Amino acid sequence: MAQDTLAQRWKHVRERVDAACRTAGRDPSEVTILPVSKTHPPEVIEQALALGLHRFGENRVQEIRDKAAALPDRGVEWVVIGHLQTNKAKYVAQLAAEIQSLDRLDLAEALQRRLELEGRELDALVQVKTSPEPSKYGLPPAQLIDFLDTLRDYPRLRVRGLMTMAVQSEDDAAVRACFRMLHELRDRARTAGHDLPRLSMGMSGDFGLAIAEGSTEVRIGTAIFGARDSV
């Protein structure tokens, strides 16, 4: 049954994350898993809810809207992990529990305004571009401290940490360098007065390296939900 498969995959991923923690000399309780349910239908999320999962990463606002409508009053926390157009801020302010792809000022402005209208606050991670690939989004590292300073003027966004996507590469050293950069930026931000406890880094293919470099949260899609037709 599909449910058994999902349950087994979930258990297996948690075991692999725990093992990666032990290899890195870390306590498994330091690393949470964000299941990434993008492209998978509400029925699959129903199965995940039955396993006790309730936070899900999604990268398209329209998909969050559809799934939230299909799963009302289930206590689901939707986490935005994909590039967000400013004109979609309204829906994020209404529906999301958190955004991990906060990467520019006009988006922060739009979210702050919409959150004020909704009477809500949103947890936020700043996405930093640690990879040279042009396809990757994120704030340039050199702008991080100034950006964090400016975000103090947007109190509806509760900035909790940083997020990144590593370079897609067979070269472990290159992947690790991205994760290490995020960790170092976090330490530098702390020195500048910004306490950012959370580091969201690592996906199905590279979470072991991310955990070795200090990840506190891995975003796992494929290894939990299976392959996607499209991203």
Ligand SMILES: *Cc1c(COP(=O)(O)O)cnc(C)c1O
């Ligand atoms: C899709 C996605 C993931 C999960 O990727 P998998 O390789 O399927 O685990 C993680 N983070 C972001 C930002 C994504 O878009």
